[in-house]
Amino acid sequence: MMSDSENWVRIVQEFQAPANRVWRMWTDPALxxxxxxxxxFSVPTAEIDLRVGGIRKVCMEMKTPDTTMRMWFTGVYKxxxxxxxxVYTESMCDEDGNIISPKDMGMPEGSPDLTEVIIDLLEQDGRTRMTMVHRGVPAGSAGEGGWKQAFEKLDAVLKER
Structure with missing residues (x-):
């Protein structure tokens, strides 16, 4: 998709959980x-049609005393x-799944309308090494910071019994 090495995030993280459990965290809407x-942020909506060509639609929400901010994303499983x-694509969208240009949402000039997320899981001795690449999101951006925070939350959920 994109070859510009400056325009992607790569995060490697290990979890003390088997790969099938980490997999379910990505593919089971409730998890x-x-x-x-x-x-x-919370996720009030996670629609996952887990098949090649299937659509995913996710809403992230943050509530403050004054307002509620919602960000919607959609994509297709590849x-x-x-x-x-x-592997899936990701684009910003409205509540109905219609793609919205990132610049219309106040994102930096040049932000792509379509990005791609690649998750690779490798299990060894009951632990899973997850490599996540998000093509179209620059390293060092708020997007990378958001992923790192999300993976901290994922680690905490995986540690729950």
Whole structure:
């Protein structure tokens, strides 16, 4: 998709959980809602049609005393290899799933309308090494920070019994 090495985030993280459990965190809507998004955000909507060509639609929400901010994202599953690899596209959208240009949402000039998320899971001795690449999101951006916060939340959920 994108070859510009400056325009992607790559995060590698290990979890003390088997790959099939980490996989379910990405693919089961109820589990996905428990961890996705930066700190302070909840996920009131997670629609996951887990098949190649299937649509995903997610709403991240942050409430403050004065307002509620919602950000919607949609995408299409491109590759599904349970429990080791998941690839999907991602675009900002409205509540109905209509794609919205990032610049219309106040994002930096040049933000792509379509990005791609690649998740690779490798299990060894009951632990899982997750490599996440988000093509179209610059390293060092708020997007990268949001992913890191989300993965802290994911680690905490995986540690629950």
């Amino acid at each position: 996905f809602q428990k961890w996705y998004g930066p700190k302070g 590759e599904i290899s349970e429990p080791s690899r998941l």
